[in-house]
Every structure is written in structure tokens, then in C-alpha cells.
Amino acid sequence: MPFTILTGGTFLSDGTAKKINLPSSADYFRTWNLTQIAQTNPNKVVMAEWFGPKFGAGASPSNDGLRWVKTNTLLQIDVFSNSTASDGFIYVTSTPVVEPQSANAITLITQAAGAVVSQTNTYSEGDILQFYGTTGMPQISGMTFEISTVTGSGYTLIGLDSSGFSATATAGFTRRISKALAVEPQFLYITGISQAVQAVVTTSVDPTAYYVVGMKIHFSIPAGFGMTQMDQLTGTILSLDATTYTMTVDIDSSAFTAFAFPVPISTTLTGSALFATLAPAGASTTRDPNTYVETGYNFQFQPFRTGQFVPYLLLGAGAQSPAGADGDQINWMAYKLEN
Amino acid sequence: MSFQTGITNINNMAPELPVQASEDLLSTPMFNLIHSFGVDLHHAEAYIGKTTRMSRFERLSTDGGQLDGSGIDPASEVPVRTDIDATMEIYAKSIVTNEQVVLWENSKTLTKFTALLGQWLREKEDLLMRDLFSSSVSYINATGGLNGDQPSNISLNDVNNIERLLLGNDARTMLVSIDAMNKFSTGPTRDAFIALANTNLTRDLQTVQNVLLKANYPSQEGLRPEEYCSISRFRFFVSSKGAKTPGISTLGNTIYTIPMYGLEAAAKIEQNNYTAIIGYRPPWVVSSVAQNSQLYAKFAIARAITNQNWISGLNVTTFQPS
Numbered sequence: 198m199p200f201t202i203l204t205g206g207t208f209l210s211d212g213t214a215k216k217i218n219l220p221s222s223a224d225y226f227r228t229w230n231l232t233q234i235a236q237t238n239p240n241k242v243v244m245a246e247w248f249g250p251k252f253g254a255g256a257s258p259s260n261d262g263l264r265w266v267k268t269n270t271l272l273q274i275d276v277f278s279n280s281t282a283s284d285g286f287i288y289v290t291s292t293p294v295v296e297p298q299s300a301n302a303i304t305l306i307t308q309a310a311g312a313v314v315s316q317t318n319t320y321s322e323g324d325i326l327q328f329y330g331t332t333g334m335p336q337i338s339g340m341t342f343e344i345s346t347v348t349g350s351g352y353t354l355i356g357l358d359s360s361g362f363s364a365t366a367t368a369g370f371t372r373r374i375s376k377a378l379a380v381e382p383q384f385l386y387i388t389g390i391s392q393a394v395q396a397v398v399t400t401s402v403d404p405t406a407y408y409v410v411g412m413k414i415h416f417s418i419p420a421g422f423g424m425t426q427m428d429q430l431t432g433t434i435l436s437l438d439a440t441t442y443t444m445t446v447d448i449d450s451s452a453f454t455a456f457a458f459p460v461p462i463s464t465t466l467t468g469s470a471l472f473a474t475l476a477p478a479g480a481s482t483t484r485d486p487n488t489y490v491e492t493g494y495n496f497q498f499q500p501f502r503t504g505q506f507v508p509y510l511l512l513g514a515g516a517q518s519p520a521g522a523d524g525d526q527i528n529w530m531a532y533k534l535e536n
Numbered sequence: 537m538s539f540q541t542g543i544t545n546i547n548n549m550a551p552e553l554p555v556q557a558s559e560d561l562l563s564t565p566m567f568n569l570i571h572s573f574g575v576d577l578h579h580a581e582a583y584i585g586k587t588t589r590m591s592r593f594e595r596l597s598t599d600g601g602q603l604d605g606s607g608i609d610p611a612s613e614v615p616v617r618t619d620i621d622a623t624m625e626i627y628a629k630s631i632v633t634n635e636q637v638v639l640w641e642n643s644k645t646l647t648k649f650t651a652l653l654g655q656w657l658r659e660k661e662d663l664l665m666r667d668l669f670s671s672s673v674s675y676i677n678a679t680g681g682l683n684g685d686q687p688s689n690i691s692l693n694d695v696n697n698i699e700r701l702l703l704g705n706d707a708r709t710m711l712v713s714i715d716a717m718n719k720f721s722t723g724p725t726r727d728a729f730i731a732l733a734n735t736n737l738t739r740d741l742q743t744v745q746n747v748l749l750k751a752n753y754p755s756q757e758g759l760r761p762e763e764y765c766s767i768s769r770f771r772f773f774v775s776s777k778g779a780k781t782p783g784i785s786t787l788g789n790t791i792y793t794i795p796m797y798g799l800e801a802a803a804k805i806e807q808n809n810y811t812a813i814i815g816y817r818p819p820w821v822v823s824s825v826a827q828n829s830q831l832y833a834k835f836a837i838a839r840a841i842t843n844q845n846w847i848s849g850l851n852v853t854t855f856q857p858s
Contacts, residue, residue: 300783300788327784329783329784329785330788335786339786339791372784379670379671380668380672381672382672384671384674415845417676417848419676429845471679474674475674476844477844478843478844479619481619496587500622500840501622501838501841502838503623504671
């Protein structure tokens with residue numbers, strides 16, 4: 198079977214999942230962990246292989262793939278079974294959807310500024326999760342959140358202050374979704390707005406990944422969130438903060454009524470069932486012809502553009518996964534069969 | 537020498553060619569293309585970058601303005617210009633065909649494949665515009681339905697709420713009214729905004745209070761086949777590729793997104809001389825032994841939401857889980 202090497206490259210693992218954009222559909226993909234392959238008896242994955250849909254019954258199951266483990270000075274094969282498949286290769290061919298991953302049950306979301314979620318998981322720092330069916334905390338059912346301080350048993354939602362909620366969440370589900378939507382800049386969920394001369398808006402994800410100073414944003418604030426005066430206003434971003442997931446805008450909200458999540462009418466329904474959101478509304482670009490200083494423009498963030506390139510392979514991270522552990526040097530190559 | 541006796545029939549003398557081609561191919565399925573016709577079309581020139589800027593001056597403040605006779609001039613106002621940018625992107629598809637297919641196939645293979653590529657051009661463009669709507673617009677969850685889910689199924693109250701939002705932001709309707717006529721079971725449609733829905737919602741659309749199905753419009757003249765019904769100030773167009781996200785409602789059902797908008801809410805930008813290119817590469821170019829030829833199609837497109845005030849929409853589920 199003749200084949201073409203589509204593309205290849207190398208990266209230094211940071212311990213998180215790695216996304217590899219492919220210029221066309223791929224049939225075979227391979228990684229080499231150059232760091233571990235040089236070790237004696239590392240007992241870690243040193244090479245991983247993925248077989249695409251063309252192989253039919255021999256194709257790699259989602260989130261799996263063949264993994265070669267070096268257990269002494271020789272190379273020995275150790276193939277993970279389907280039943281324990283995790284953090285392998287995930288082949289994504291369409292947007293806007295989820296990196297194919299089954300729903301994962303949560304057992305608790307606390308009432309706190311920076312709500313803490315209890316859930317057995319294999320997520321990575323900075324993953325974006327879609328929450329739904331959150332019993333006891335229906336206000337956030339359907340919203341997406343960025344997660345941080347991730348362990349195998351839980352993580353923190355910096356963008357959610359649930360201290361004012363009436364109850365903890367006792368059940369629910371999450372699915373991991375792409376960090377970028379099909380088109381960027383994307384709309385974001387709002388979880389808080391301060392009453393201030395320059396309103397501070399908290400979002401459910403780190404806004405610096407999507408917006409920059411000078412961009413305009415349009416607010417959609419349903420009546421159930423209290424701050425009705427903000428609804429349908431457009432403001433300009435004055436500053437952003439990646440540690441608190443906030444952005445400051447040039448809208449004086451000091452005399453507005455307070456922003457608050459709607460009060461649930463039951464453990465599963467909010468009554469209003471609405472979300473506060475913001476969406477991109479352009480920018481007011483200025484350029485000083487004397488100093489040549491340009492403000493309000495950034496080619497990387499402002500223009501509407503494709504956010505999620507497809508197809509791509511998502512490489513799971515970790516010592517037993519193709520993307521390796523933090524500090525591992527990974528080489529990769531994608532192949533396409535010619536028939 | 538023995539020989540068989542009896543009647544010669546299809547059992548002992550089967551036809552030489554047991555199949556024959558019908559007079560033409562069956563239709564290639566194509567989904568409704570609904571996501572492009574309601575947007576503004578702009579054009580980008582070559583050789584001046586891949587980013588297109590669309591600019592709008594915001595209206596001046598109407599506060600104050602009265603002269604008090606003192607001779608002091610009123611404060612002057614600096615106009616505000618809003619820039620909407622979009623990046624041009626190129627998409628392509630090809631079909632490589634071995635000469636033996638062309639040589640021994642009698643259905644004008646390359647002609648058919650060219651038609652397939654032409655269909656791909658328009659379908660891909662439609663999906664790209666759909667993705668713009670689903671990624672970069674704020675949507676309101678439907679709450680007026682009775683299916684007990686969050687969001688609920690669509691209701692008249694939800695549709696009216698979006699009309700209120702758009703009118704409150706001075707959005708302009710896109711479709712003109714259809715005057716009433718003296719025909720049984722018909723009713724006039726008002727000038728209307730556009731709404732784009734997945735075909736899975738048609739059962740629910742039929743049951744929305746005051747819905748006017750397309751067949752009950754006073755006139756069918758000029759209507760697009762994709763149109764389904766009129767509710768309040770919106771005319772609904774449906775496609776099997778309308779935006780949806782499976783399994784994320786409160787009850788774990790599919791959420792459907794319905795963009796609803798008026799004039800100049802969104803734009804499609806075409807690159808001049810690059811809107812629809814279909815080409816052929818002969819076998820002596822594609823293959824070292826001149827056995828494979830290639831057909832290709834490509835186009836360039838940029839897309840943008842040009843005014844968030846004039847677009848909104850609903851997230852809904854279906855009355856019966858889907």
C-alpha cells in the first residue's frame with residue numbers, strides 16, 4: 198500500500214493534551230517520545246500509533262491506539278485494551294462539536310467563589326467543559342467552563358462564584374469541548390458583572406484567549422439576572438485579567454441593579470433558564486499618524502475567522518500517552534494511503 | 537450429438553446483459569442551503585491582504601442640542617466608527633480518477649464528478665455560514681414550551697421575545713409582507729425577519745400558536761422551497777444541517793440553535809475571481825504513467841457578524857426528545 202507522508206513535526210510536551218492539525222484526512226499517525234526512548238527502563242510509552250477509519254475493523258478505537266512501552270534496554274509492546282482506553286488518539290473531523298468523549302458524571306459542585314467540582318476525570322489544565330443536568334445548581338446547566346487546579350478527582354471553576362447559590366450541585370454531567378469554536382471570536386458566558394464606573398465582567402472561561410483590549414462586545418442579559426440595564430448594550434474592553442477571568446469595559450454600571458444568577462424553581466429548573474452572554478461587536482481602531490501607534494487592533498484576535506481547524510488529532514497527555522509527560526520531546530508524523 | 541429440446545426461455549437462455557442503466561442517474565442528495573441568502577454580500581480585491589474591513593459610523597447622541605441664546609457653542613461630538621473585520625480563507629476538494637474508470641465506465645464519469653464538486657462548493661459555503669451563526673452570536677434559551685426541559689421547546693412567547701429584542705435595537709425586517717387575498721385558509725404575512733431552523737424542529741413549529749404554514753400564505757409566488765412557516769414577525773427556513781448540539785440540555789437532549797436576524801446583521805465576503813473555481817489536471821500531470829486525472833474545486837470566503845444588535849436567536853429542544 199503506497200503512502201504519502203502528509204506532514205510531521207515536533208513539540209515539547211507541557212503535560213497537557215496536544216492538538217495536531219492535519220492538512221487532509223489521515224490514515225496513519227505515529228509519535229515518538231525522544232526523551233523517554235533515551236532512558237533505561239523508563240516503563241513509559243516511547244512510541245504510539247494510530248490507525249484511521251480506512252482500516253475498518255483494525256482501526257484504532259477513539260481515545261486509544263497502539264502504544265509501545267520500553268521496559269528495559271529493549272523495546273517491548275504493550276497495547277492497552279479498549280476497556281481501559283484513555284488519553285490516546287482522538288480523531289476529530291467536524292465542528293462545532295466535542296472532542297468525542299463520553300459524558301462524565303460529577304458528584305458535587307461547591308458553593309464558593311471559585312466553585313470546586315468533584316469528579317473522577319482524566320481532564321487537563323485549561324480544558325473547556327460543557328456542564329449539563331446539574332441537579333441542585335440548574336443555573337449553570339448548559340454552560341461551558343474552563344477548569345484549573347485539575348486532579349484526578351476534581352478541579353476548580355475560576356469563572357464561577359456560586360457562593361450565592363441556594364444549594365450545591367449533587368449530580369450532573371460534563372463533556373469536554375474544543376477550546377475554540379468553529380468561528381472566532383466566539384460568544385462567552387457571563388457569570389458576574391460588577392456595579393462600577395467601569396464595569397468588571399466575569400466570564401466562565403479565560404477571556405484573554407478570545408478577546409483583546411479595544412474590541413467591542415455586545416451584552417445579552419436576560420431579566421432573570423437582575424442587571425437589565427446592561428442588556429443589549431455595547432462596550433469596549435479596557436483591560437483583561439487571565440487570573441480572575443475578568444474584563445473591564447467602558448460601561449458605567451454603578452447605578453444599575455445588581456447582577457445575580459436566577460433563583461431556581463426546582464433542583465433541575467431555573468424558571469428562566471436563560472444565560473447571560475457577550476458576543477463580539479467589532480472594534481474602533483485608531484492610528485496616530487504622528488506616533489504611528491495603533492490601538493484597538495490585533496490581527497490574531499479581532500477578525501472573524503475559522504476557530505477550529507479540522508480534521509485534527511488530539512493526542513492524550515501523560516507518561517502512558519502519545520503526547521508524553523511534561524518536558525518530553527515528542528516527534529510526530531501523519532501519513533495518507535494513496536488507495 | 538445430443539441437443540436440448542423444448543421452449544427457449546429465460547431459464548435456459550438468460551439475457552446476455554441482465555442489467556441495464558436507466559435513462560439517467562438518480563438524484564444526489566443535497567441539503568437545503570439556508571445560511572447564506574439572508575446575509576450581505578461583499579467583495580474583496582486581490583493583492584491587498586486577506587483581511588476585509590467593514591466599517592459603520594454609529595449614530596450621534598440626541599441628548600441636549602438646544603441653543604440657549606448665550607452665544608456659547610454646544611459641545612461638539614466625535615463620531616464613533618466601528619470596524620468589523622473578517623479573514624479570507626480558502627477551501628478546496630478534489631477527486632482523483634484512474635483512467636480505467638473513465639475508459640470502461642459509460643456514464644460520463646468526469647462530467648458527473650464535476651457536478652458533484654459544484655454541489656460541494658455551495659454546501660460547504662452554507663455550512664461555513666452556519667458555523668458563524670452558531671459560534672459568534674448570543675442566543676436566548678426558550679422557556680415558553682411545556683416539555684419540562686431547559687431550554688424548552690419553542691413557543692410563540694419565545695419568538696415574540698426575540699422580535700422585541702430586534703425591534704428594540706432598531707433592526708430592519710428583511711422580507712416584505714404578503715398581502716391578504718380572498719382565498720380560504722390563508723392569511724397575510726407581515727414584513728418579517730429571517731429565522732433558520734433544523735428540520736427536526738418542523739413538528740414543533742407546526743404547533744406554535746398562530747403559526748402560518750407556508751401553504752397558507754396568500755401567494756406562493758417567489759417563495760423559496762426551503763421556507764416552512766411564518767410565526768409572528770419571523771419567516772422560518774429549515775435545513776437538515778441547521779445547527780444543533782447533541783445531548784447537552786438539562787435532560788440530556790439535543791439543543792437546536794435558531795439564528796433570527798434582520799438586514800445587515802451578517803456578511804459573506806467573496807474574493808474576486810475566487811468564488812468558485814473548478815479545474816481539471818490531466819493524467820500526464822497527476823501521474824507519472826499518466827493513469828490518474830484530477831478534478832478540483834476551491835473557493836475563498838470570509839464571514840462576519842456585522843451588527844450584533846440586529847441578530848439574536850433561540851436555543852430550543854424538541855417537545856419529544858431528539
